[in-house]
Amino acid sequence: MIEFDDAGVTVGDVTLLAPVSVTAQRGEALIVRGRNGTGKSTLLRVLAGVRKPSRGTVRIGGAGVNDRDRGFRRRVAVMIGLPPMAPDLTVLDHVLLVAATWMDDSAQAANLARDVLTELGLDALGERFPHELSSGQTQLFGLALVLARPFEVLILDEPEQRLDTEHVESVIRVLRARRDNGATLVVATHSPLLADGLADRTLRLDASA
Template identity: 60%
Template sequence: MSVSSGEALVVRGPNGAGKSTLLRLLAGIHRPTDGTVRFNGREVDERDRVFRREVASMIGLPPMAPDLTLRDHIELVASTWFVSLGECRALAESLLAEFGLTALSQRFPHELSSGQTQLFGLAMVLARPYSFALLDEPEQRLDGHHLQAVGAALRRRTDSGVGLVVATHSDELASTIGGTIHHLGGEA
């Protein structure tokens, strides 16, 4: 299988079918026992600076510091990728608004509900430069309204040229994202 810029690959299948394992292989966290995984013609290597700059991934929630606010986290992530302070602030505002977290921007991660934590984790992952995103079940713990918002946000990214691989159990999210659907282990 392959995914190009501006395309989405939605990976579906029952629990234990290998969706998360596939994403870990694509992210370079695990090495394949057979075959190869390539990004832009080069073997995937999570230690490769070029690969790390191009591929953002959310396979589980990102680490969160208990003494940083949501805004602080997003600005910190953005700043580590050489974004100017003004750009960091603007990006934080934009991501917090996009995921409905603006009113919570001065809260700490432990003050969030589980759904808000999921949205915040996704915002943190998207607060850096990338041309591809790998997302493992970004719909976890989300209500219908926020599921639609996440689907629309991901669709905007593919429309702007980002390549996307998403493992999901959600028919609604898969439909909103669009793209190719690949089923692992079990009936389609």
């Protein structure tokens, strides 16, 4: 499903991502480890199609990446930083909007939105506004916005941020369910708990990860 073939990123004399070759199959979770500055987020941005590699190739499902293509965007869901949030929409409004954008059946979209909030323990917070959430709740809310849509590939940058151990374990369960349903996951993380609980394979961008 995912192929990096000697793909790297340089800007002038600065290497943002040393050349990488790695694959991930459908229904696998690839965990990306490494110190800050070793290229984890850059690798995810290349995979998401928002940064072009300076060398090598990257393919998803046998095709090149292109974030301007609707078919690519339908196949690939991305969370690199928190998604945009509207201050005058509730948590449930946001998640419903995302689900309805990608699904033709309004009842199915509503069910998906509510199911995702329940999975992440946010169902009681549906009528709150984003500014009323704690930092950990905001992190889970951002993840809900990414999960409330169809995808074949899920790209996440440090989804464990701002979360305590109990909530990291909850996120692991939610992501395992997507992987077990056939999605390919690429997750950059500093969390040994998340890495050990989810990884089918691990890419280490430095020897001390």
